[in-house]
Structures are given as C-alpha cells and as structure tokens.
Amino acid sequence: MTEKQVRTRFAPSPTGYMHIGNLRTALYGYLFAKSQKGTFILRIEDTDRARYVADAVDFIVRTLDAARIVPDEGPDIGGDYGPYVQSERMEIYKEYAEKLVKLGHAYYCFCDPDENHSTGEFGGYDRTCRDLSPEEIKAHLDNGDPYVIRQKMPLTGETTYFDVLHGNITIPNSELEDQVLLKRDGMPTYNFANVIDDHLMGVTHIIRGAEFITSTPKHVLLYQGYGWELPTFIHLAPVMGKNEDGSVSKLSKRHGATSFDDLVKMGYLPEAITNYVALLGWNPKTTNQEIFSMEELIGAFSLEGLSKSPAVFDYDKLGWLNGEYLKAMSDEEFAERAKDFVENVPDYLEKNWGKLCSLLRTRVARFGEIGEQIAFLIEQPAFDASLYVNKRNKVTVEKAQELLPDMIALLETIDEDGWNNDNLYAKLEAYIAEKELKKGLAMWVLRIAVAGQSITPGGATELLEMLGRKISLERLKKSLANLTAL
RNA sequence: GGCGCCAUCGUCAAGCGGUUAAGACACCGCCCUUUCACGGCGGGUUCAUGGGUUCGAAUCCCAUUGGCGUCACCA
Numbered sequence: 001m002t003e004k005q006v007r008t009r010f011a012p013s014p015t016g017y018m019h020i021g022n023l024r025t026a027l028y029g030y031l032f033a034k035s036q037k038g039t040f041i042l043r044i045e046d047t048d049r050a051r052y053v054a055d056a057v058d059f060i061v062r063t064l065d066a067a068r069i070v071p072d073e074g075p076d077i078g079g080d081y082g083p084y085v086q087s088e089r090m091e092i093y094k095e096y097a098e099k100l101v102k103l104g105h106a107y108y109c110f111c112d113p114d115e116n117h118s119t120g121e122f123g124g125y126d127r128t129c130r131d132l133s134p135e136e137i138k139a140h141l142d143n144g145d146p147y148v149i150r151q152k153m154p155l156t157g158e159t160t161y162f163d164v165l166h167g168n169i170t171i172p173n174s175e176l177e178d179q180v181l182l183k184r185d186g187m188p189t190y191n192f193a194n195v196i197d198d199h200l201m202g203v204t205h206i207i208r209g210a211e212f213i214t215s216t217p218k219h220v221l222l223y224q225g226y227g228w229e230l231p232t233f234i235h236l237a238p239v240m241g242k243n244e245d246g247s248v249s250k251l252s253k254r255h256g257a258t259s260f261d262d263l264v265k266m267g268y269l270p271e272a273i274t275n276y277v278a279l280l281g282w283n284p285k286t287t288n289q290e291i292f293s294m295e296e297l298i299g300a301f302s303l304e305g306l307s308k309s310p311a312v313f314d315y316d317k318l319g320w321l322n323g324e325y326l327k328a329m330s331d332e333e334f335a336e337r338a339k340d341f342v343e344n345v346p347d348y349l350e351k352n353w354g355k356l357c358s359l360l361r362t363r364v365a366r367f368g369e370i371g372e373q374i375a376f377l378i379e380q381p382a383f384d385a386s387l388y389v390n391k392r393n394k395v396t397v398e399k400a401q402e403l404l405p406d407m408i409a410l411l412e413t414i415d416e417d418g419w420n421n422d423n424l425y426a427k428l429e430a431y432i433a434e435k436e437l438k439k440g441l442a443m444w445v446l447r448i449a450v451a452g453q454s455i456t457p458g459g460a461t462e463l464l465e466m467l468g469r470k471i472s473l474e475r476l477k478k479s480l481a482n483l484t485a486l
Numbered sequence: 487g488g489c490g491c492c493a494u495c496g497u498c499a500a501g502c503g504g505u506u507a508a509g510a511c512a513c514c515g516c517c518c519u520u521u522c523a524c525g526g527c528g529g530g531u532u533c534a535u536g537g538g539u540u541c542g543a544a545u546c547c548c549a550u551u552g553g554c555g556u557c558a559c560c561a
Contacts, residue, residue, distance in 0.1 A: 013561050175489050183559040190561045214490050214556045288509045314497050317511045362524040443520035459520040
C-alpha cells in the first residue's frame with residue numbers, strides 16, 4: 001500500500017500585494033508538500049470582479065519565485081488539473097452547483113439582494129425560496145429572472161470536522177446560513193469554488209489561515225453533499241503586529257512594511273525573510289537551529305512543529321537574522337548587492353567601495369541602512385565642540401585643541417602612497433608612544449574631527465583611508481579652525 | 487452580541503504528569519577595543535486567574551478574564 005500522494009495548494013486572490021501572512025501560508029504549504037515528496041499547486045482565486053487588479057497574477061508568480069517557493073502546477077506552468085485561474089472555470093462551477101441542487105443540498109433563490117427579505121436571523125434573504133415548487137422555479141428561469149444558488153443547510157444538529165492543529169471543531173448548524181454558492185454574475189463564491197477546485201485538483205491537505213475555521217463546516221457539508229472524501233484541514237494561527245500601545249492585532253500596514261516586496265525594498269534578503277517567516281509559527285522541535293536554507297527547511301519541516309497560537313512579527317529578530325545572512329555573504333556579493341541601495345556615491349567612495357562595505361557589514365541589519373550610515377562620508381556634518389568630550393578616554397575640548405594641530409602636521413608628512421590604514425595607524429601609534437598619550441584619547445579626537453559624528457563605521461584611520469588624503473586633511477583643518485575659533 | 491479559536495520571559499519559543507521551566511531576539515552588565523558594531527562571558531519572580539483531578543499539574547478537566555477570528559451575491 002502506498003500513501004496517497006500529498007497535494008497542497010496556495011490559493012491567493014490577486015490583489016497585487018503579498019502579505020507576509022499569505023507568504024507564510026504559501027511557504028508552509030510548499031514545505032509540507034516537498035517534505036512529503038508531494039505536489040504544490042498555485043491557484044488564483046479571482047472570482048470577485050470588483051477587486052480585480054491588473055497584472056496581479058504575474059506579481060504573485062514573481063513574488064513566489066523571489067521567495068524560492070516554486071509551484072509544480074499553476075497558471076503560468078500548467079498541469080493536469082487546469083485551468084488554475086478560477087475565472088476560467090466558470091462552467092465547472094455552474095455544472096456542480098446545478099448538480100448540488102439535484103442532490104437536494106442547494107436551491108435557486110430569486111430574492112433581490114437590494115431588498116430586505118430578512119425575517120429575523122439572516123439579512124438579505126429568508127428561506128422561502130427553499131420551498132419553491134418546480135413549476136415556480138421553471139417560471140422564474142423561463143422568465144429570465146436573475147438568481148443565485150444557495151446551499152441548503154441543515155437546520156438542526158451540528159457539524160464536526162478534524163483539524164490537525166486544533167483537533168475536533170464543532171459548530172452548531174444553526175450558525176450556518178444558506179450561503180450563496182453561485183452569484184448573480186455566474187461567478188462562484190469563495191466558499192464554493194474553493195471546495196470544488198480542491199476536490200477536482202486532488203488537494204489532500206488544506207493549509208490556510210485561521211479565519212476559515214468557522215466557515216469550514218460549510219465546506220464539509222458541501223463535500224458530504226457530493227459524497228466526496230474530506231481533505232485534511234490545517235488552520236494556521238494569524239501573524240500579528242505590535243501596536244504602539246503594546247497591544248497586538250493582526251499584522252497590517254500600520255505596523256510598517258507587511259509585504260514581502262516592501263521588506264525586500266528595505267534591504268532584507270529574500271532568503272532571510274523566508275527563513276524568518278518560516279520560524280514565525282513553526283519550529284523544528286528537535287534542534288535549536290535558526291538559520292535554514294530552503295532545502296534545510298524542507299528537510300526539517302513537519303506539521304507537528306506548527307504553532308496554534310498567534311505569533312507577533314518582530315522586526316528586531318528579522319533584522320538579526322538578516323544580519324547573519326549578510327555576514328555569511330562573500331565580500332564581493334555584499335558589495336555588489338549593496339550598490340542597489342545607494343545613490344550619488346562620490347568617486348572617492350566608489351573607489352573604496354569594497355573596503356567601505358567590509359566596514360559596513362557588521363554594522364547594518366539590512367541594505368537599506370547603508371545610506372544613513374555613510375551620509376557623513378559624503379558630507380561632513382556640522383558639529384558642536386562638545387562632541388570631542390569623552391569621559392572614558394578622558395577627552396576634553398582643551399585636549400582636542402592641543403592634539404589636533406600636531407596630528408594634522410604629522411598626517412601632512414604622509415603622502416598619497418602611504419595613505420592607507422596600516423601605515424596611518426603605524427605612524428600615529430609611534431606618535432602616541434612618543435608623546436606618551438592614551439591611544440583612545442588621540443584616536444577619538446582624530447575620528448571626531450574627521451567624521452563630525454560620534455558613532456562611525458570604522459575607526460579613525462579607516463575613515464582617513466576611506467576619505468583619502470585630500471578630503472581628510474580638508475576636513476581636519478576645517479575642524480581645527482572651528483576649534484581654535486572658540 | 488451569537489458562535490468559534492487561542493493563552494509559557496517584552497517577542498519567537500522548547501515542554502506533552504515528576505525538569506534547577508531549554509534556546510534565540512531584544513534588554514542590562516563585564517571583557518575585547520582607535521568610537522560603534524562584531525565576538526566572548528554573565529544577568530532577569532515567564533507558566534493569565536480561580537477551582538478541580540492526581541501522591542505530584544506549565545502540562546489533564548471546568549469556569550473566569552483577556553486577545554483574536556467569524557457571522558457578505560469578499561476572499
């Protein structure tokens with residue numbers, strides 16, 4: 001006996017935006033399928049014409065590709081169960097809706113959606129259309145009256161289904177309304193198309209957000225109505241965002257960047273985002289490993305590691321993880337990819353780009369921070385003399401006034417050829433020894449004078465090298481002038 | 487409001503009846519050090535509350551509280 005081939009699917013509606021929560025859903029579906037040597041399907045649920053977004057399908061395909069989540073079947077690659085875009089499957093839904101009417105689990109409803117038919121419990125309709133005679137229905141249909149097809153829910157009892165994460169979930173049938181299956185425009189609703197397609201496409205495991213927990217009994221009743229085998233349900237806990245007041249709510253734009261694309265634009269690496277998102281609601285149980293390649297994720301993934309409680313998206317941790325990826329990257333790759341995140345870099349920095357990047361590597365959590373990190377190298381900030389004061393190194397403004405002229409004089413004796421970190425450092429070290437100074441004291445003064453800010457990527461001599469002889473000396477003299485003018 | 491889901495450090499989390507309640511991020515301290523970062527070492531009243539069950543409960547049950555979801559011809 002061979003186990004049934006696992007088939008999972010990611011079924012987004014084309015909104016032109018890949019929310020981190022959706023990405024995670026896609027990722028788990030992919031990881032589970034791949035870990036079981038199964039098939040991962042991409043299906044587009046575009047049954048809401050009002051919300052149609054141009055090129056959204058292309059966007060989804062590109063985003064999944066960037067995240068290295070690769071479908072085995074889908075709109076752009078085909079497969080044996082297509083089409084994979086719901087708007088191209090309308091005849092199928094119509095056929096199955098009518099079939100369900102014949103089976104006695106659905107009925108035609110001719111109620112006007114704009115008219116309030118509510119007799120109490122549900123808005124927009126009452127159940128009178130359930131009792132229409134065949135003659136009445138035929139009359140309406142012959143007359144060309146618009147209609148919807150509604151699911152005929154049991155009025156009593158309850159429906160129970162099994163969820164891998166939550167166990168048995170039971171909902172009283174009285175909570176279930178006779179939901180619309182086929183809309184006036186002939187399009188199916190989500191709750192209908194989803195079931196039809198999942199069955200027709202042979203989906204074995206439905207991995208989706210927890211927001212569907214309470215509507216799943218409707219789906220179950222549909223499966224049962226057709227006499228179809230139930231798939232396995234796995235409802236994922238939502239991804240939350242932290243509010244300013246400390247409370248949490250479902251991750252949304254007000255929490256900052258919430259789409260895969262936004263994060264990439266901020267300079268987080270796609271592989272780091274995927275890695276972080278994987279850990280947000282799942283853990284490998286048997287190891288404390290946190291850095292995972294996609295292959296490793298596939299190898300380590302199991303449904304048991306999924307969490308059933310909501311997880312708060314933490315930009316700090318994402319930043320840390322991204323930093324780990326950055327540090328693991330080759331110098332060349334870092335320098336190359338970092339270029340996309342800066343503009344108007346002056347020649348002298350361009351020339352030393354590789355060296356600058358090596359200074360930046362351990363100091364940025366993402367590429368997007370590079371711009372602000374190097375701003376002072378492009379233009380020296382105006383700064384107050386109090387910046388020279390540093391308690392630990394016993395630096396005072398007077399000390400700065402005393403040492404800076406000497407150091408400038410020393411630096412002027414070093415020519416272009418000797419203007420590099422090692423040599424500058426050696427020369428200054430000799431000077432410091434001769435004067436019996438503290439290294440921290442002299443270097444601090446020099447660094448502040450040339451940088452104009454207290455925290456910098458790299459030490460004094462590294463900055464001197466980066467800026468080059470000419471600009472360094474200009475900056476130092478300017479700072480000295482400001483100091484003596486006090 | 488009805489119905490449903492959830493509840494271990496600030497955050498992600500391990501734990502599945504007997505543990506000194508892991509680990510990571512963040513935070514704090516120390517070390518390293520030409521600042522910062524990196525790196526190293528160390529630190530912290532975390533089991534929502536109240537009842538059970540049990541020799542024994544973070545682990546099982548119930549209630550309470552809180553958070554979230556859902557009640558569309560949206561998905």
